[in-house]
Amino acid sequence: MDRGPNYESIQLPASQLKTIFQIPLSTRTSIYASISTSPSKGSLPPDIFREIVEFLSPADILSFSLTSTYLRMLLMPALYETVTLKSSRNCRVTLSMLKDRKDICGYIKKLAVRPNYYLAWPRPDEQLSEDWVVSMIEYISKDLTTMHTFDWDGLELPKDSLWATLRVNVFTNVGTQPLDPLSSLFDFNDLSSFSLIVRHGLGGTELFPDLEDLPPRFWDMLLERCPDLQELAICSFSSSARVFDFDKVISGHWPKTAHPHPRYIRFLWNFKRWMSPDAITMGLAPYALPALDTFIGVYQQLADLPHPLAVETLDLTCEPVYESRLTTVCPILLRLENLTSLDIWIHVFDTSRDQSYFFYSILVSCPKLTDFHFMCTTSFTVKPLKQLISQLYLLPHLKRFSLTKGHKYIDESMLSTALRILKYNPGLKQINIRWARERCPNHLKQEGAYDVVPDKQGRPEALMVVERGIPLVGNPFLRKFRYGLYGGSGSGDGEEGGGGKRRGGMRKVGPRQAGFAPYYYLPCVATSRQCTIDGI
DSSP: OOOOOOOTTOOOOHHHHHHHTTOOOOOSSSSSOOOOOOOOTTOOOHHHHHHHHTTSOHHHHHHHHTTOHHHHHHHHHHHHSEEEEOSHHHHHHHHHHHHHOHHHHTTOSEEEEOTTOTTOOSSOOOOOOHHHHHHHHHHHGGGOTTOOEEEEOSSSOOOGGGGGGOOSEEEEEEOSSOOOTTOGGGOOOSOSEEEEEEOSOOOOOOSSOOEEEOOHHHHHHHHHHOTTOOEEEEEESOTTTOEEEOGGGGGOOOGGGOOSSOOEEEEEEOOSSOOOOSOOOOOOOTTSOTTOOEEESOGGGGTTOSOGGGOOEEEEEEEEEOGGGHHHHHHHHHHOTTOOEEEEEEOOSOTTSOOHHHHHHHHTTOTTOSEEEEEEEEEOOHHHHHHHHTTGGGOTTOOEEEEEEEOOTTSOOHHHHHHHHHHHOTTOSEEEEEEEOTTSGGGEEEEEEEEEEEOTTSOEEEEEEEEEEOOSSSSOEEEEEEEESSSOBOEEEOSSSOOOOOBOSSSOOOOOOOOOOOOOOOOOOOOSOOEEEEEO
16 A cells, blocks of 8 residues: 655754745646745745645645645645545534635535435434534535535435536435435536445344436436546445446446556455355456556455466455455465455354464464554454464565454453554554454544654653543543553543553553643545456
């Protein structure tokens, strides 16, 4: 996975940094804000900062923009280029703010609204009138002068009047209500992207529900009036309740959907009642996919890949890998000799049995990994955890290790698990832990990120910790602190309420509780060309 460049070698003296953060804004005509001021001596041109921003995560852009008033104004277009409102509260607060900030509306190019969002976490989402959301978007629509992409992810399709605010790309969820054949949703011309998705959570018990016809005006819009279409998605996340008949899609001819040299392929394998077959014939020509470096799907689809040496990133979390399939999985992994990033879902039937060989077989099949995400959604106790992490030495280049496992209330703390992993693998730079529990919102109980801080000799000295989750009793928490490994002391923000000191050392110690630290979220934008094939 692309994680951006390494900035560890960049060092600037404090005096130079002070000068840099006092730069004026560019006075040239651009999408960026400008301000009339004289350049500071030794300042960098604004274009250089814009180039830097291209390599930063949204959170880092936000932090960067807060270093000075000049940078804040300069980077406003980058901060608000993509706005994703992932809960009812986000919709209510942000849309109310945008109503009074026309200047910010002008920066928004991509707007996604998700009221009553089923993936809201750690609390289930509050109820919000979707008609109110529509009315607010309609109110600010005249100020969304640069918006070209709109994504609606509510319980039902929005009021028909909303579609007049859109530009080029349309993404929308549908719920239980039937599609209106006269809807303005089907009045668009020259779209470059269109998505129609049945939302999650509609229930249903039918294995094969009757296919629902899509309105003739829908097909007329796509087949006749959108010749430059680049992306199209028609699928269902409630396939036991509602599935569209999209046979007519084979009648379409959209030259710009062609991907002569795809580098990224994602297969969505989402059958809940069946396991994938032992073999899947792909029928690929010997010259197919020469530049493919990222693959998401099931392992059988890789068996006949013509150019396995090109693959560097592999995600096998569409369905669990069972020990009975090791003899097939491992030879396929061995073919991917340049694999550096692996996400894999393992199913362990009996955690009391020794699983060392199971884990060993997988690890020796991909020795060049730098990023490894191990997911086991069954309860994963300390015994199999030790059997796994004690063998991570088989991955000498490993820098980032992530563990997702089923949660039990008798489990040790996430911090204790992170310390245990680091004890066996002191060369790690980052550890991520997620506890899954089916009855929790989004099936997530807790998660933690632990960045390793080295000393001057390169040995682990401390952990920079961010943990959040749902406790057995009380409100959801978020805590951030530094944990000293060898006699140091921790500092930072903890969960709401309580108090107490924290000491260093490789032992189980709870973080100090000293006030609630909120998260700030800005969405990330994917820019790589993608070929998506949905199998629902």
